[in-house]
Amino acid sequence: MSLNKNVFTVKEIALHFLNQVIMADTDFQLNQRAAWQQLGKGEDIYAGFAKLNSLFLSEIDYSFEITPATISFWDKVKILFGRKLKTGANYYTIAKESEKTLENLKIKVTIKRESPGKYDSSVVTTPETALKPEEINVINFPK
Numbered sequence: 001m002s003l004n005k006n007v008f009t010v011k012e013i014a015l016h017f018l019n020q021v022i023m024a025d026t027d028f029q030l031n032q033r034a035a036w037q038q039l040g041k042g043e044d045i046y047a048g049f050a051k052l053n054s055l056f057l058s059e060i061d062y063s064f065e066i067t068p069a070t071i072s073f074w075d076k077v078k079i080l081f082g083r084k085l086k087t088g089a090n091y092y093t094i095a096k097e098s099e100k101t102l103e104n105l106k107i108k109v110t111i112k113r114e115s116p117g118k119y120d121s122s123v124v125t126t127p128e129t130a131l132k133p134e135e136i137n138v139i140n141f142p143k
Helices: 010-039 049-054 073-082
Strands: 007-009 059-068 090-094 105-115 118-126 136-139
Touching: 007 010, 010 105, 010 118, 010 136
Parallel strands: 090 136
Antiparallel strands: 007 136, 059 090, 059 105, 105 118
């Protein structure tokens, strides 16, 4: 993650979501295996493992909107000392329900489980801008 705990790029947010999904899926698999082992007492300890393939998480979407941020002088000082940024960086905040307008950027993070142990994530911004996910800075993203 970034050096400054208050500013994250959309790419960093997507990586965080990917890590959370991988940890949740792994926990689920371990709990399922333990349940099948307890159920299969007296039989082969691996009874039922063939059924686990259909129980895994295959895809998850997370969508949110961001709105251009107005940054105070002191916030700019904090950001600049916490992290080296390009000049003219683009700062956004999470849009509240009352702040949703047409000029907001809509971010959709999709995480797919393609095969056991292989995950893929993608980020789509709407409307499509010239900005890449690593160029969009989100201030005060909830932890």
